[in-house]
Amino acid sequence: MLEIKHLTYQVSDDAGAELGILNDVSLTIGENKLVVITGPNGGGKTTLAKAIMGLIRPNGGEILWNGVDITSMSITERARLGISYGFQQPPRFKGLRVRDLLCLAAGRDDLSTEDACQYLTKVGLCAHDYIDREVDTSLSGGEVKRIEIATILARKSGLMIFDEPEAGIDLWSFAKLTETFQAIHARREATLIIISHQERIINLADEIIMIEDGQVAQHGPKEEIFPLILAKTSAGCTYLSEEANKA
Ligand SMILES: Nc1ncnc2c1ncn2[C@@H]1O[C@H](COP(=O)(O)OP(=O)(O)OP(=O)(O)O)[C@@H](O)[C@H]1O
Secondary structure, eight states: OEEEEEEEEEEEOTTSOEEEEEEEEEEEEOTTOEEEEEOSTTSSHHHHHHHHHTSSOOSEEEEEETTEEOTTOOHHHHHHTTEEEEOSSOOOEEEEEHHHHHHHHHTOTTOOHHHHHHHHHHTTOOHHHHTTOEESTTSOHHHHHHHHHHHHHHHTOSEEEEESTTTTOOHHHHHHHHHHHHHHHHTTOSEEEEEOOOHHHHTTOSEEEEEETTEEEEEEEHHHHHHHHHHHHOTTOHHHHHHHHHO
């Protein structure tokens, strides 16, 4: 279970004034739930994910994973506790091959080619073409994104956070990725937090959290929150209004 209590994160602007990015965020995510975080651009979704992973230090509040206070822990300590985060824009690793990254993620030098390839297939990559490629600028944005997601799958974490996994990914790979999320969830293997604006991903959720202006604007079961989001975003669009009425 992930518990976030009164989390705040502030930065100073150029004039030295405090700017609140996360403002008293509290929420609880149950074990093995699939939760989608959505909301307007700049609302604070990535900042919240980075705070959970330890990539930024909050100014106040607490984060507990399975009852353990991780607020002051390093990224490495959180990773050891089984927390993973896939960046919105993943980094590249010149000199490392896809195979090396998967071995590192799985924590095994002896990861078989077959096992490594299975993770790539789950994100819609033809394993044979990619397993020995270097993770450098020769790979497209969508390819790097899928390779990073494959490394998260290889890590077998208890809490997997994906930041806009759909970004830059073609329709075919996106369909494969959606199936993969669904399969992990069906096997109740991990708690999944997916930051997304994509209706097909939102549809996979047990719960939706809407973050707006650094606060939790809505949090509840998909059946309750999705119609509210559709109604809010459909003003002036007849098609979306009809979908909202159907939902
Ligand atoms: N270090 C920082 N300094 C100044 N502003 C910041 C900093 N980090 C985040 N912000 C601002 O905080 C707000 C929230 O950013 P964040 O990336 O969390 O939004 P988001 O909800 O993930 O947006 P998107 O949907 O566009 O990815 C944005 O306005 C961003 O510009």
